Each structure stands twice: as C-alpha cells, then as structure tokens.
Amino acid sequence: MLASIDFSAPAHEVARLLIGVTLLIDGVGGRIVETEAYDQTDPASHTYAGQTARNVSMFGPPGHAYVYRSYGLHWCFNTVCREAGHGAGVLLRAIEPTHGIETMRARRGLQELKLLCAGPGRLAQALGIDSRLNGQSLSEPPFELLAREAGEIEVLTGPRIGISKAVDVPWRFGLRGSRFLSRGFAAEPGTQQR
DNA sequence: ATGTCGATTTGCT
DNA sequence: GCAAATCGACATT
Numbered sequence: 001m002l003a004s005i006d007f008s009a010p011a012h013e014v015a016r017l018l019i020g021v022t023l024l025i026d027g028v029g030g031r032i033v034e035t036e037a038y039d040q041t042d043p044a045s046h047t048y049a050g051q052t053a054r055n056v057s058m059f060g061p062p063g064h065a066y067v068y069r070s071y072g073l074h075w076c077f078n079t080v081c082r083e084a085g086h087g088a089g090v091l092l093r094a095i096e097p098t099h100g101i102e103t104m105r106a107r108r109g110l111q112e113l114k115l116l117c118a119g120p121g122r123l124a125q126a127l128g129i130d131s132r133l134n135g136q137s138l139s140e141p142p143f144e145l146l147a148r149e150a151g152e153i154e155v156l157t158g159p160r161i162g163i164s165k166a167v168d169v170p171w172r173f174g175l176r177g178s179r180f181l182s183r184g185f186a187a188e189p190g191t192q193q194r
Numbered sequence: 195a196t197g198t199c200g201a202t203t204t205g206c207t
Numbered sequence: 208g209c210a211a212a213t214c215g216a217c218a219t220t
Contacts, residue, residue, distance in 0.1 A: 038212075046212075
C-alpha cells in the first residue's frame with residue numbers, strides 16, 4: 001500500500017509522519033525509524049543563507065529528493081517539504097533493513113544488520129543513493145514509499161545530531177523501541193546509545 | 195568503553 | 208583558511 005505523505009506540510013510534521021514508512025529504492029530499503037527536520041529559518045539548515053548550487057533541490061517542489069555530500073565523502077538523503085521556494089526538508093537518519101538485505105550488506109561490506117542503515121551516511125550507502133537521485137520525485141521509480149501498518153506507534157523527539165547551531169531545537173524524531181536508531185534518545189532510558 | 199584522527203566537497207549562514 | 212546535517216580505523220583506559 002502506497003504511503004500518502006503530505007510533503008507540503010512543515011518539515012517537523014513531515015519528519016514525524018515519515019517514521020514507520022517503508023522507503024525502497026529499486027526494491028532495496030526498509031522502515032524509516034529516525035529523521036531530522038530542517039527549514040530556512042533554522043541556522044543549522046543548509047538553506048539558511050539562501051539558495052546555492054548545492055541546495056537548489058531543497059527550494060524545488062516538495063516530495064522530491066535533496067542529496068548532498070557530507071564531510072566530502074558521505075551522501076545524505078532528504079525529502080523536500082513545504083511549497084516550492086521554502087528551502088525546507090527532512091534528513092533520513094536511520095532505517096530498519098527489511099528489503100534487499102543481501103544487496104545492502106554487499107554495498108556496505110558489512111555483516112551486522114544493526115549497523116547497515118544506522119546513520120545518514122550508512123543509510124545512503126546501503127540504498128545506493130548518490131547525486132543521480134538529487135531532485136528526483138519520490139513518487140516515481142526508483143523510489144517507492146509504503147504506508148506503515150495500521151496501529152499505534154510512539155515517536156520520540158530530541159535534539160538533532162552533528163550540528164553546532166540551534167542545538168536545542170528538538171527536531172530529531174525516532175521510533176520508540178527500535179534497535180536500528182543511529183543513537184538512543186536521552187528521554188528514553190533503556191534504548192541503546194550506539 | 196571512550197578518544198582522536200583522517201578522508202575530502204562545499205560554502206563561508 | 209576553515210568548519211561541516213559523518214564514518215571507520217586505530218589507540219588508549
């Protein structure tokens with residue numbers, strides 16, 4: 001069943017809606033368990049200072065991909081939010097591997113399931129994400145978004161990771177109880193730290 | 195279990 | 208020139 005996400009909503013709402021949704025690229029991927037929201041009013045966002053060659057797709061239509069290179073070597077994957085021109089998006093930080101696990105293991109050169117997609121760079125490597133996908137629509141191949149199963153899920157929130165500005169904005173979201181998070185949430189003792 | 199360091203693109207917010 | 212929405216290797220406790 002296809003997921004119907006309203007990507008024109010504010011980034012922090014979309015970030016919450018995406019938890020539990022299954023993302024596949026060429027049939028490979030899994031259930032989204034961790035996201036972070038960024039928007040143009042946010043000093044930690046790539047779009048804070050306006051449009052540049054790197055971030056153009058974040059100013060494009062919602063429901064498309066923004067892919068950028070992090071620290072010069074990792075790819076990171078975002079979904080663009082709000083109406084075109086707002087420069088808002090959601091960073092996918094962790095996925096629970098469910099589809100094409102052997103493909104992901106091969107791409108990552110790694111056996112351990114827990115670390116296959118636990119982190120934005122790892123997730124991008126496992127799903128084969130690179131700049132070719134930048135600006136592409138998420139409602140067309142190779143992308144597939146499947147609605148989460150019926151029933152309640154609990155979403156945790158906390159401060160975002162790896163930034164030095166707006167560190168107190170609680171725009172990191174995670175699926176409670178998942179062992180596939182990139183890190184635990186402070187509010188939830190008992191969840192792993194790594 | 196925790197620390198530090200290197201790889202290397204992008205924009206200077 | 209330098210910091211960055213990161214990760215893995217290697218060192219030390």
